[in-house]
Amino acid sequence: MDNLYHHAYKSALQMPQIALIDQYVQIRKAGTRLWRKILDLEMIPPHQIINLGAIAANTALAKQNAVNMALYDDEFAQWRWYPIDPFQVSVYNPAGIAKWQLRNRQVGITPDIITRDPLLVSTEIFTWEDEWPSFEALNYSDYAIAASRIIAFGFRYITAEVDATTTARLVDGLQPYTIVPCSALGPGPR
Amino acid sequence: MLTELNKGIIRQGAVVNIAAAATATTLYQVSNNANQIGTKSFKLKKLMVRSNGSGDVWLSIGTGLGGAFLASYPAIRVLNNIDNEWQEVEIPNIEFFADMTGSIPVLPAGSLDIQAEVEEIG
Numbered sequence: 001m002d003n004l005y006h007h008a009y010k011s012a013l014q015m016p017q018i019a020l021i022d023q024y025v026q027i028r029k030a031g032t033r034l035w036r037k038i039l040d041l042e043m044i045p046p047h048q049i050i051n052l053g054a055i056a057a058n059t060a061l062a063k064q065n066a067v068n069m070a071l072y073d074d075e076f077a078q079w080r081w082y083p084i085d086p087f088q089v090s091v092y093n094p095a096g097i098a099k100w101q102l103r104n105r106q107v108g109i110t111p112d113i114i115t116r117d118p119l120l121v122s123t124e125i126f127t128w129e130d131e132w133p134s135f136e137a138l139n140y141s142d143y144a145i146a147a148s149r150i151i152a153f154g155f156r157y158i159t160a161e162v163d164a165t166t167t168a169r170l171v172d173g174l175q176p177y178t179i180v181p182c183s184a185l186g187p188g189p190r
Numbered sequence: 191m192l193t194e195l196n197k198g199i200i201r202q203g204a205v206v207n208i209a210a211a212a213t214a215t216t217l218y219q220v221s222n223n224a225n226q227i228g229t230k231s232f233k234l235k236k237l238m239v240r241s242n243g244s245g246d247v248w249l250s251i252g253t254g255l256g257g258a259f260l261a262s263y264p265a266i267r268v269l270n271n272i273d274n275e276w277q278e279v280e281i282p283n284i285e286f287f288a289d290m291t292g293s294i295p296v297l298p299a300g301s302l303d304i305q306a307e308v309e310e311i312g
Contacts, residue, residue: 060225086199086201088225088226088227105227112197112199115197138225139223140221140223140226140230141201141221142219142221143202143203143204
C-alpha cells in the first residue's frame with residue numbers, strides 16, 4: 001500500500017496543536033484528572049508506530065499494546081494516525097476501554113480514512129506518559145495480508161504541575177484551560 | 191480521458207486459473223466480514239490475462255457461479271501467445287457488490303491465467 005505513504009506528510013504539516021506553551025490543560029483519564037501547564041512542545045514526524053503483523057483472511061488479531069507510543073514522565077501526546085494496509089483498526093485506551101464506542105458498535109478506522117479525511121482530524125487521540133493505547137486489527141477481506149501497519153504523527157507536550165492558587169482558579173473557571181482526553185472515555189460529566 | 195481519482199483502496203486478487211469451458215470461476219471476492227463496518231464494493235481497475243495454449247478465446251467477466259453467471263461487460267477477446275491487459279480507461283466503471291467471476295464460453299484447449307486489480311470502496 002505504498003501509494004498511501006506520502007499522504008502523511010501533507011496531513012502532518014496542517015495539524016494544529018491542541019494547546020500552546022504556557023497554556024493550561026486538564027488531562028482527563030479513566031478515574032482521574034490532572035491540571036497541567038505546558039512548558040514545551042515538539043512535533044513527532046510521521047512514522048510507522050506499529051506493525052500488528054500478518055493477518056489471515058477474515059481474521060481478527062488479539063489486541064496489541066502500542067508500546068512505542070510511550071512517553072517520558074510529565075508528557076502527553078496528541079496523535080493522528082491511519083492504517084496503510086487494508087485492515088480495520090479498533091482502538092482501546094487503556095486496553096479495557098473502547099474508543100469511539102456507540103450503543104451498538106465500536107467505530108473503527110480503515111485505510112480509506114486518508115482520502116475521506118486528508119488531515120486525519122477524526123483519528124485524533126491523546127496519550128499520557130507511558131499509558132499507551134491498544135490496537136485491534138481485523139482483516140475483513142477474503143485475502144490474507146502480509147502486514148498491518150499504522151502510521152502516526154503529532155505533538156508531544158512537556159508539562160508541569162500547577163500550584164494550588166492557580167488550580168483553584170482553574171477549578172473555579174477563572175483561568176482558561178483546554179481539556180485533553182487521554183483515555184478512550186467518551187464525553188460526559190466528570 | 192482522465193483516470194478516476196482513487197476513492198478507495200487498490201487491492202489485487204490471486205492469480206486464478208480457468209481450465210474448463212462455461213465454468214464461472216471467482217476472480218475477486220468482495221469483503222463481507224460480519225465485523226467490518228459498512229458494506230464494501232469494488233470496481234475493476236486492471237485485468238491481466240494469459241492464454242496457456244488455449245488459442246484465441248472469449249472471456250466474460252461478471253457475477254455468479256455455474257448457471258447463475260451473469261456477464262457485467264461484453265466479452266473480451268483473449269489472444270494466444272501475447273500479453274492481454276486491460277486498464278481502467280478501457281473498462282466501464284461498474285461497481286460490484288458481489289464476487290466477480292469469469293467464464294470462458296468455448297475453450298478448445300489449455301487454460302487461462304487471470305489476475306484482477308480492483309479499487310475497494312466502502
